[in-house]
Amino acid sequence: MSQTYRLSVVLITHNEAELLTECLDSVLWADEIIVLDAGSTDETVPIARKQGAKVHSSDSWPGFGIQRQRAQELASGDYILMIDADERVTPELRRSIEQAIREPLPDTVYSFARRNLFLGRFMRHSGWYPDRVTRLYRRDAYRYSDHQVHESLATGSARVKVLKGDMLHLTCRDLCSFQRKQLQYAEAWARARHQQGKRCSFFSIISHTLGAFLKTWLLRAGFLDGRQGWLLAMVNAQYTFTKYAALWAFRYQAKRHL
Incomplete structure (x- = not known):
């Protein structure tokens, strides 16, 4: 019998009420959703709880990299899908993620393309597409760098496999x-x-x-x-x-x- 692997979707948030519902709607199929909130003063926390997420709070802000590390430590799944509130997982990408977890490859992390929105247009050029990001990985093998901004997943010598399907990224609406x-x-x-x-x-x-x-x-x-x-x-x-x-x-x- 093949092993069943669990997926934890992990988010860090701060005042994301306007965007959070649609984001969480796109990942409700995951085994668990972890939200680490950094002192939101809007409805971010109630919305996350209503959507079934496990919500935790952080009183300090150490920067994006360390905050992602903290959030990952709260997860219990075998695999992590790290996303942001302004991102949405498309149905095609969901199928690719589920397939990757059903048949995981050793020493492998997974990347996919993002379609970035800029003032009403999903860009196809300008360096904004395919904008591949590595966000799916084993919880016990990889974690994010300590960088305060422009943090990235420290993958070492791992193989990077590209998944089919895009993530929608509402980069610039205003x-x-x-x-x-x-x-x-x-x-x-x-x-x-x-x-x-x-x-x-x-x-x-x-x-x-x-x-x-x-x-x-x-x-x-x-x-x-x-x-x-x-x-x-x-x-x-x-x-x-x-x-x-x-x-x-x-x-x-x-x-x-x-």
Whole structure:
């Protein structure tokens, strides 16, 4: 008789009430859903409990990587599917995940493509598709890195198998909200690198900003995504400018206080 493997869907949340219901609806077929909430003040926690999730609370915020580690430790399944509240598992991806768990491969983690929404359009170019992410893995063998932002699964020498089916990612539904989140990520990126002793020149700010626009618009064929492609290229350039300008500013401010 073949072994039956259990799947834990794991989320970290903070004020995700607007998005959470549809997200959890797409994964209700899992054996358990674990939500680790970081002090939400909206209806995130009641919604998660109503959907049958096992909800836990965290008083501190150590960064995305460690928070994902904490959430994973609360799970009991053999396999982890790590998702966010603004993501939805499509029926095709669900079938692929269930098949992978029924017939697991040794020393293997699983990735799949995300279709990212930007101002009403699921992008097909601009570096936003297929946007493969590795999110399905054995609980006892792998975990996320400690990075505060842009954390990733530490897979070592594991084989990465690509699953069929896409995950829907509601990345940018509102430009101003998206920009505020980008600003937080940029500040965290710059602060972490400043603490590591990294620095950049004023010329680097200019070159990285211009490079980000050209990479999105030309090299990644953002022009094929129409108006949203041009806007995304500008947003990527702005985000890059903020990261490197903040890193330069941290260094400049530190020197003035010497």
